[in-house]
Amino acid sequence: MEASAGLVAGSHNRNELVLIRGHEEPKPLRALSGQVCEICGDEVGLTVDGDLFVACNECGFPVCRPCYEYERREGTQNCPQCKTRYKRLKGSPRVAGDDDEEDIDDLEHEFNIDDEKQQQLLQAGSMQNSQITEAMLHGKMSYGRGPDDGEGNNTPQIPQIITGSRSVPVSGEFPITNGYGHGELSSSLHKRIHPYPVSEPGSAKWDEKKEVSWKERMDDWKSKQGILGGADPDDMDADVPLNDEARQPLSRKVSIASSKVNPYRMVIVVRLVVLAFFLRYRILHPVPDAIGLWLVSIICEIWFAISWILDQFPKWFPIDRETYLDRLSLRSGQALFSVAIPAEQRGNHPWGMALTTELCYRYEREGEPSLLSAVDLFVSTVDPLKEPPLVTANTVLSILAVDYPVDKVSCYVSDDGASMLTFEALSETAEFARKWVPFCKKFSIEPRAPEFYFSLKVDYLKDKVQPTFVQERRAMKREYEEFKVRINALVAKAMKVPAEGWIMKDGTPWPGNNTRDHPGMIQVFLGHSGGHDTEGNELPRLVYVSREKRPGFQHHKKAGAMNALIRVSAVLTNAPFMLNLDCDHYINNSKAIREAMCFLMDPQVGRKVCYVQFPQRFDGIDAHDRYANRNTVFFDINMKGLDGIQGPVYVGTGCVFRRQALYGYNPPKGPKRPKMVTCDCCPCFGRKKRKHAKDGLPEGAGDVGVDSDKEMLMSQMNFEKRFGQSAAFVTSTLMEEGGVPPSSSPAALLKEAIHVISCGYEDKTDWGLELGWIYGSITEDILTGFKMHCRGWRSVYCMPKRAAFKGSAPINLSDRLNQVLRWALGSVEIFFSRHSPLLYGYKNGNLKWLERFAYINTTIYPFTSLPLLAYCTLPAVCLLTGKFIMPSISTFASLFFIALFMSIFATGILEMRWSGVSIEEWWRNEQFWVIGGVSAHLFAVVQGLLKVLAGIDTNFTVTSKATGDEDDEFAELYAFKWTTLLIPPTTLLIINIIGVVAGISDAINNGYQSWGPLFGKLFFAFWVIVHLYPFLKGLMGRQNRTPTIVVIWSVLLASIFSLLWVRIDPFIVRTKGPDVKQCGINC
Secondary structure, rough: OOOOOOEEEEOOOOOOHHHHHHHOOOOOOOOOOEEEOOOOOEEEEOOOOOOOOOOOOOOOOOOOOOHHHHHHHHHEEEEOOOOEEOOOOOOOOOOOOHHHHHOOOOOOOOOOHHHHHHHHHHHHOOOOOOHHHHHHHHOOOOOOOOOOOOOOOOOOOOOOOOOOOOOOOOEOOOOOOOOOOOOOOOOOOOOOOOOOOOOOOOOHHHHOOOOOOHHHHHHHHHHHHOOOOOOOOOOOOOOOOEEEHHOOOEEEEEEOOOHHEEEEHHHHHHHHHHHHHHHHHHHOOHHHHHHHHHHHHHHHHHHHHHHHHHHHHHHOOOEEEEEEEEHOOOOOOOEEEEEOOOHHHHHHOOOOOOEEEEEEEOOOOOOOOOOOOOEEEEEEEOOOOOOOOOHHHHHHHHHOOOOOOOEEEEEEEEOOOOHHHHHHHHHHHHHHHHHHHHHHOOOOOOOHHHHHOOOOOOOOOOOOOOOOHHHHHHHHHHHHHHHHHHHHHHHHHHHOOOOOOOOOOOOEEEOOOOOOOEEEEEEEEEEOOOOEOOOOOOOEEEEEEOOOEOHHHHHHHHHHHHHHHHHHHHHHHOOOOOEEEEEEOOOOOOOOOHHHHHHHHHOEEEEEEEEEEEEEEEEEEEOOOOOOOOOOHHHHHHHHHOOOOOOOOOOOOEEEEEEEEEEEOOOOOOOOOOOOOOOOOOOOOOOOOOHHHHOOOOHHHHOOOOHHHHHHHOOHHHHHHHOOHHHHHHHHHHHHHEEEOOOHHHHHHHHOOOOOHHOOOOOOOEEOOOOOOOOOOHHHHHOOOOOOHOOOOOOEEOOOOOOEEEOOOOOOOHHHHHHEEEHEEEEEEHHHHOOOOOOOOOOOOOOOHHHHHHHHHHHHHHHHHHHHHHHHHHHHHHHOOOEEEEEOOOOHHHHHHHHHHHHHHHHHHHHHHHHHOOOHHHHHHHHHHHHHHHHHHHHHHHHHHHHHHOOOOOOOEEOOOOOOOOOOOHHHHHEEEEEOOOOOOOOHHHHHHHHHHHHHHHHHHHOOOOHHHHHHHHHHHHHHHHHHHHHHHHHOOOOOOHHHHHHHHHHHHHHEEEHHHHOOOOOOOOOOOOOOOHHHOOO
């Protein structure tokens, strides 16, 4: 892919495609032997007679044959310069309007494969997976038309998905010329946008079979070809010549020491038993004079018990994992295995007696081409004023400098805000990368994000032996500071938008001036052509993408942007694995991708792994982590527990995906035990299962030959309904090992990429329903991972010693609460959706029960805010009324309470023991569970109910208030930002403090005998206050001053609540009429 082609903007629905070249500084192009096409930048080429190809005889505007054919088939059929209609030239297929020309027919060139090459295709004896895929798309899924069914010629035509002569190689393509190892296949550029009719002449046999489920047909065909997920090592014959080193696993599961985990499990069981006895006692011993308080407390405690079970038992099987990065560099082990096709099923199969597939474990060896799988990396951003371009630039630079073969890495940056600031900042980043990347690789520095590398307060000379390191480091730091100045200048310029909109350097208006109505845009900044560093080494690909947006279309926010990146990357590079990162998460460990490959490419367990999730680690958090921003308990305890079941949940960033899993395919199945086959006379024993009509195949369909199976796989209506109307993209979905067809030209690839990011591409398809990132919740990450686990995939949790990725987290109280609000609201949306883990995914039984418990817990935890708010209010109520939620207990009953508290503390201590989490991190997590529960979670439940029941979409906004000390590293920690989320916890603090004061005052007035009952009430009140203490510190700030509005609202609510409570006093049992015995009056 050329890096100097310019910005490509266009809309498929409007049939527009514009190439903007003048924005970038001109870069020297490599010498071309002839004229250059003004559309795609390729060499114009020669005609079949050896003359220079001339598309327009009127003005001679230089256009290559692929662009000429594309314009005749898809465009206006006119020359871009003189607007004269293109005439049909020799070797070009007919299009509409050619019948009026006085030109002789060129029948021998109507089709693109000559007789000589057809004979070579017939003699070929083997075929790789990518070429089989191309052959599958012939006919119904090809660009252009193949021969009708009635023709006698059985020779297959290899469809050229996007074809044409070209001089520039395509990034990520297979290092082959065609499907059979012969010369390049010549073809005109054919493309079909509108679907074929449902039935075509001679396709009656096709119509009978198109009702069969596409997935079952695909899996059946692939299994016969031996290409479904590669060969299973267990199915291969023992005599297969595999290298012993190639059999070695790339990773290992490490169980937690039994001395740590067994006591932990025993305490969990003991706590469950004690909890059962505790609840039994509480239910059987009500409080007659405060029945309301007692009933509320019982309901809250039962909910807490259910929530604890859902959270605790998925941590029953915690594990660790180890990777062996050195084994990725072992000698490549290759093995051949054959899938024989019986003669009676072979029919007219054109590929000989058997298919031979090469199984190659993708290791790398020094001095040889790397066999590691390619990876496409996604970075998503929306608003550059909220997500600073310098932060995004550091993320991109860390990706480009990653320790991985450069030809295997492609970075795609999604700009969902269509901001010219992001575009220009990325252009500057690409230029700085030419200096930064060789510096990183030369001196093996970590991390490879310059902002964080130069800010490290460590000895940067440690382990550095090159004498030039200090000098080059100083020079690089100066280069980076100049780079920061340029980025800051762009940001300052973007603060004031011109009335006429942004103008590019060549005077062209920026296509994204209207962020809600703009065409799709793609710019290849770094690639094979022009993508070299200062030392002449190739750089990874860097592609800017902004999907098309139009009014009236649903764009699905981040999930829609990620799905657009999936399709763009599939068309341009099509790596089998993808890594997605937020714009503020940089690669902290340059070997992070290799860590993931140790699981995904493992020959033993890798085939069933859908994604590898890394823990999130953060920079810039205060030492005491006041608001539990590090979330260590979740990442180091809960996720390790899930890894021992079916795998961790997907948390939105730092995750390496298998592309096939995101396409909705099921994991490959291992060998099954042969079933017992008996006669039908005895129903008690195993009976051969017959295929019914509902399966989509009539009885005996299994005897159909491979050629028929191939036809059944080509149901275009099923493919288009699932993936959309792009044959180039559909072709890529069938290439399990990735890569781009070698017959693709850069211009055609870019036009197809513009097509797949058009705003209407996903209409009437399975995108967002079964494919890609799933729509329906603002926490699309949980939903996407849940769908994969329901299909039977498993995920892996990778925790390298050096953190793989690091990001930034909001250390401000209001920002932190709003972040938690967003997560909780997404969980509420999932709970009320059709994908609710309570109801979804039981049909196939692929989701394990403990994994389901974890997903249920992720969707119902916001509802815990309701009983938690009530439970935190009860201590104040008890202190103000003199009542309590429990009656006077005996010595025996007190043992239940003591045992319950001891089991709670023992569970936490043993969790910290096997996970390595510190007691301070554990306690901060407990505190913020209460803070978030009575604020953000509560608002999420209210907002979710309003959205589901009434259709009201409520947004809670945050307004910032200036802080005094801007130079302090943690100035943001003390800044105050007003939000309604602060009111409930502040009110709880005030009423509990008032309750404590009132209770102590009452005890002082009533004497010594009232202190005993008071201790229980004070204990629960102090429990609430201690858990809300970080929140109280956040309100006070550095100057110990709370904003007036918070004090006013909280005091007002607390006062009204207290006065009403004293006036109503609902939990006191009242007698009807006067007490006759006491007053002595006969009423």
